Amino acid sequence: MASRVAARSLVCTRRMSAACSRQSSSGQAAPRDTAPKRSIFRPEATSTHDWIGPPNPLSNLRPIVYHVPENETELEKRLRHLRQDTEDWNHEFWTKQNVMFTKEKDAFIFSQLNAKGLSVCDEQGRRRALNAEEMAVFYKSFLDTNRVRHADYNREWYRRNFTITLLMARVALNNMWKTVTDRRGRKKSSTPTT
Amino acid sequence: MEIPQMMSVFQHGAILEGHLAQGAPPHIILHRGTPTSSCTGPLKLLEPALLFSWRCGSAPEVLLSTVRGLIGVSVKRKLVQNVPRCNQTARSLIQLYRRDQTNWLTYQHLNFLKRQYVTKNKSELHQRAVPKQAPALTILDEREDGVERQVQRISTIDPVVSQPEDVTNETPYVHVESEEAREARLDRQWKELKVNVTDLPDIYARLAKVKLTALVVTTAAAGFAMAPVPFDPLLFFVSCLGTGLASCTANSINQYFEVPFDSNMNRTKNRPLVRGQISPLHAVSFALACGVPGVALLTLAVNPLTGFLGALNIFLYTCCYTPLKRLSISNTWVGAIVGAIPPVMGWTAATGCLEPGALLLGGFLYSWQFPHFNALSWNLKEDYSRGGYRMMSVTHPGMCQRVALRHSVGLIGLSALAPVLDVTTWTFPLISLPINLYISYLAFRFYHKGNRNNARKLFFCSLWHLPMLLLLALTCKKPRRDPEDAALPSASLAS
Numbered sequence: 001m002a003s004r005v006a007a008r009s010l011v012c013t014r015r016m017s018a019a020c021s022r023q024s025s026s027g028q029a030a031p032r033d034t035a036p037k038r039s040i041f042r043p044e045a046t047s048t049h050d051w052i053g054p055p056n057p058l059s060n061l062r063p064i065v066y067h068v069p070e071n072e073t074e075l076e077k078r079l080r081h082l083r084q085d086t087e088d089w090n091h092e093f094w095t096k097q098n099v100m101f102t103k104e105k106d107a108f109i110f111s112q113l114n115a116k117g118l119s120v121c122d123e124q125g126r127r128r129a130l131n132a133e134e135m136a137v138f139y140k141s142f143l144d145t146n147r148v149r150h151a152d153y154n155r156e157w158y159r160r161n162f163t164i165t166l167l168m169a170r171v172a173l174n175n176m177w178k179t180v181t182d183r184r185g186r187k188k189s190s191t192p193t194t
Numbered sequence: 195m196e197i198p199q200m201m202s203v204f205q206h207g208a209i210l211e212g213h214l215a216q217g218a219p220p221h222i223i224l225h226r227g228t229p230t231s232s233c234t235g236p237l238k239l240l241e242p243a244l245l246f247s248w249r250c251g252s253a254p255e256v257l258l259s260t261v262r263g264l265i266g267v268s269v270k271r272k273l274v275q276n277v278p279r280c281n282q283t284a285r286s287l288i289q290l291y292r293r294d295q296t297n298w299l300t301y302q303h304l305n306f307l308k309r310q311y312v313t314k315n316k317s318e319l320h321q322r323a324v325p326k327q328a329p330a331l332t333i334l335d336e337r338e339d340g341v342e343r344q345v346q347r348i349s350t351i352d353p354v355v356s357q358p359e360d361v362t363n364e365t366p367y368v369h370v371e372s373e374e375a376r377e378a379r380l381d382r383q384w385k386e387l388k389v390n391v392t393d394l395p396d397i398y399a400r401l402a403k404v405k406l407t408a409l410v411v412t413t414a415a416a417g418f419a420m421a422p423v424p425f426d427p428l429l430f431f432v433s434c435l436g437t438g439l440a441s442c443t444a445n446s447i448n449q450y451f452e453v454p455f456d457s458n459m460n461r462t463k464n465r466p467l468v469r470g471q472i473s474p475l476h477a478v479s480f481a482l483a484c485g486v487p488g489v490a491l492l493t494l495a496v497n498p499l500t501g502f503l504g505a506l507n508i509f510l511y512t513c514c515y516t517p518l519k520r521l522s523i524s525n526t527w528v529g530a531i532v533g534a535i536p537p538v539m540g541w542t543a544a545t546g547c548l549e550p551g552a553l554l555l556g557g558f559l560y561s562w563q564f565p566h567f568n569a570l571s572w573n574l575k576e577d578y579s580r581g582g583y584r585m586m587s588v589t590h591p592g593m594c595q596r597v598a599l600r601h602s603v604g605l606i607g608l609s610a611l612a613p614v615l616d617v618t619t620w621t622f623p624l625i626s627l628p629i630n631l632y633i634s635y636l637a638f639r640f641y642h643k644g645n646r647n648n649a650r651k652l653f654f655c656s657l658w659h660l661p662m663l664l665l666l667a668l669t670c671k672k673p674r675r676d677p678e679d680a681a682l683p684s685a686s687l688a689s
Contacts, residue, residue, distance in 0.1 A: 049388045094454060094457075132645060139576060147584075151521060
C-alpha cells in the first residue's frame with residue numbers, strides 16, 4: 001500500500017538525517033534554556049529521534065525535544081525552529097486560556113454563590129457547585145468575550161500548521177533525493193557522473 | 195495452607211496490625227515484615243484490600259479487622275465487604291488488576307516504592323510533600339494529575355484509566371511523592387517520536403476514526419440498497435469501499451487540523467497526532483493515500499457524479515465544517531449536510547442520477563443529525579467553551595433544544611413523504627411511527643427541561659433510532675416493477 005511505502009520512507013529519512021547517533025546534551029540545553037522552563041526533562045544521552053513528553057499540566061500540550069542532526073541543512077534548521085516556535089506559541093496561548101478559564105469560572109461561581117448568600121464550602125467541607133443552567137451563562141459569556149482572540153488564534157494556527165507540514169515535506173523529499181543520488185554516486189563511482 | 199506457613203502468616207499479621215495501628219500507609223507495612231517469599235501469596239490477596247481501604251481513608255478499625263481476617267477464608271470475605279465502600283476507586287483498581295495479570299503488584303514493585311516511603315517517613319510525617327499550589331492551577335490539573343498519580347503508585351501499567359465522574363467527591367489524595375520520584379515518573383513518560391511499524395494499523399484506525407467510517411459506509415450502503423434498480427454486488431462493494439476511503443481521508447485531515455484543540459478536550463486527548471505517535475506529514479500522506487484512490491475509484495469505477503459527491507463531502511467536512519466549528523454555530527448545519535451526503539452517494543452509485551428518492555434519504559440523515567448532535571454537545575459544554583468551540587448548546591441553548599425538537603418531529607413528516615416519492619410502501623410511515631414518536635417524545639422532554647439526563651437519553655436513543663429507521667425503510671422498499679411487465683399489457687392491448 002502506498003501509505004506503508006510512505007511510512008517506511010519517512011522512517012528511513014529520519015534515520016538518514018541522523019548521521020551521528022550521539023546527541024550532545026549541551027546542544028539541547030542551549031535552546032531549552034531560552035525556551036520557557038515548563039518541563040523538567042533530562043535529555044537522553046543517545047538519541048536519533050525527537051522525543052515527545054507527557055502533557056503539560058497547564059496547557060495540556062505535549063512538549064517535544066527536537067533532535068539536531070549532525071549535518072543539518074538550512075531547511076531542516078528552519079523547520080526545527082519553526083516547530084519549536086509554534087510549540088512555544090501554542091503553549092503560551094493554551095496556558096493563558098486554561099488559567100483564565102479556571103480563574104473566571106471560580107470568580108463566577110463565587111459571585112453567584114455570594115448573590116445567593118451561600119458560602120463557598122458547604123457543611124461537609126466540599127466546594128459547592130452550581131447547576132448546569134447557571135454554569136451555561138458563564139460558558140456562553142466566556143466564548144463571547146474571547147471570540148476575536150479565538151478567531152485570530154485559529155487563523156494563525158492553520159497558517160503555521162500548513163507551513164510546518166510543507167517544510168516537512170520538502171525536507172523529506174530532499175533527504176530522499178540525497179539518498180538516491182548518494183546511492184547512484186556510490187554505484188557509479190568509477191564512471192564520471194553527468 | 196500448611197502449618198508453618200500459617201504460623202509465619204500469623205506473625206506477619208501481627209506485625210502488620212501493629213504498623214497499621216500507628217497509621218502508616220500499607221505499602222511500607224507490607225514490606226517491613228516480609229523477608230520470606232512464602233508469605234507473598236496471602237499478602238498479595240491482602241494488598242488490594244489494604245489499598246482500597248487506605249485509599250478511601252476509612253477508619254483504622256476497618257484496616258485492623260482486615261488484618262485479623264488474614265488467617266483463614268475470611269480474607270476474601272473482607273475484601274468483598276470493603277469493595278462496596280469505595281466503588282469508584284475499587285472499580286478502577288479492579289480493572290487495573292484484571293487487565294493484565296503480569297502487571298500485578300509484586301514484591302519488586304513495592305520494593306521500589308518502599309525506598310521512597312521509608313526515606314520520607316524517616317524525616318517526618320508530611321501530609322503533603324509539596325506545598326499546595328495556587329487553587330486556580332490545582333483545580334485545573336486535579337483531575338488529570340490525581341488519576342495519573344493514583345495509577346503510577348499502584349503499578350507501572352500505562353496510565354489509561356477511566357476518569358472518575360465526580361472529582362469533588364474523591365477524598366483528598368495524600369501526596370507523598372518526592373521530587374526525584376516525580377521527575378523520574380515524568381521522565382519515563384517521554385517517548386521517542388519513532389514510528390513503530392507494528393503499531394501502524396492501530397494508529398491508522400484511530401486516525402481515520404474507523405468506527406465512524408463504518409457507520410458512514412452503512413448509511414451509504416442503505417442508500418444503495420434503497421435505489422430502485424437491480425442490485426449489483428460488485429458495484430455495491432466498490433462504492434462502499436470508495437465511500438469508506440473518502441471518509442477516512444476526511445477524518446484524518448480533521449484530526450490533523452485540530453491537534454491543539456484535541457489535546458485540551460477530554461474526549462479527544464488520546465488521538466494519535468495528539469500523542470505524537472505519527473507526524474503531521476505522515477497523517478497528511480495517509481489522508482492523501484486514502485483520498486486519491488477513493489475518489490478515483492468512485493469516479494472511474496462507479497460514476498463521476500458519485501465521485502464528485504465524495505470529493506465535495508471531503509471538502510465540506512475538512513474545509514468548511516472543521517474551521518467553522520470555532521467561528522460560528524452554523525457548523526452544525528454544515529455538519530448535517532456532510533452526514534446527509536453518503537446515502538445520496540449510495541443512491542447515485544446505484545442509479546447514476548440524482549433523484550428525489552436520494553434527496554429524501556439524505557433528508558433523513560440531515561434531520562436525524564440535529565437531535566443526535568445537539569444532545570451530545572449538551573453535556574460537553576464546559577469542554578467546548580474552554581476549547582473555544584462555538585456550538586449551539588453553549589451560545590444559544592434555547593435554539594439548541596428547539597432545533598432538536600423540530601427535526602425529530604420532522605422525521606415523522608419525512609417518513610410520510612417516502613411512499614409519496616415511491617421510495618417505500620405506505621407500510622413504512624406506519625411501522626416507523628412508534629420509533630419516530632419515541633424520539634420526538636424524548637426531544638420534547640429535552641426541549642421542556644434541558645438537563646443532562648434528558649440530553650443523554652435523547653443521544654442514546656438517536657444511536658439506535660437511525661439504524662432501525664433505515665432497516666424498516668429497507669424492509670418496506672417499494673417492489674420494483676420490471677419495464678417488461680409494463681410493456682407486455684400495452685403490447686397485448688395493441689395486438
